[in-house]
Amino acid sequence: MLALVAALSACSTTGNRERCGRLLDAAWEDLDLAKAQGFAGSVSYSKALGLLTRAKANQAVEDFAECEDTASRARFFIAESRKGR
Numbered sequence: 001m002l003a004l005v006a007a008l009s010a011c012s013t014t015g016n017r018e019r020c021g022r023l024l025d026a027a028w029e030d031l032d033l034a035k036a037q038g039f040a041g042s043v044s045y046s047k048a049l050g051l052l053t054r055a056k057a058n059q060a061v062e063d064f065a066e067c068e069d070t071a072s073r074a075r076f077f078i079a080e081s082r083k084g085r
Contacts, residue, residue: 013062013064016064016065016067016068017062017064019064019068020055020058020059020064020067020068020071021059023055023067023068023071023072023075024052024055024056024059024067024071026075027048027052027055027071027074027075027078028052030075030078030079031045031048031049031052031074031078033082034048034078034081034082037082039081039082039084042081042084042085044077044078044080044081044085045077045078045081047074047077048074048075048077048078048081049074051070051071051073051074051077052070052071052074054070055067055070055071055074058070
C-alpha cells in the first residue's frame with residue numbers, strides 16, 4: 001500500500017513539475033514582450049516580476065503547486081501591465 005501511495009505521489013509531482021516549468025516559461029516570455037512594448041515601468045509589471053522571481057524560487061525548492069499558483073498570478077499582472085493598468 002505504501003508503495004502505491006509513493007508511486008501516485010511521484011506521478012503527481014512530475015505533472016506539477018512540468019506545469020510549473022511551462023507556466024514559468026510562458027510567463028517570462030510574456031514579461032519580455034511587455035518590456036519590449038514599453039510597459040516595464042508599470043506597477044503591474046513590477047508585481048509580475050516579483051511574483052515570477054518567487055515562482056522560480058518555489059520551483060527550485062520543488063514546491064510546484066505554489067510555483068504554478070504564483071506564475072499564474074504573475075501572468076495576470078503581466079496582462080494588466082499590457083493594458084496599461
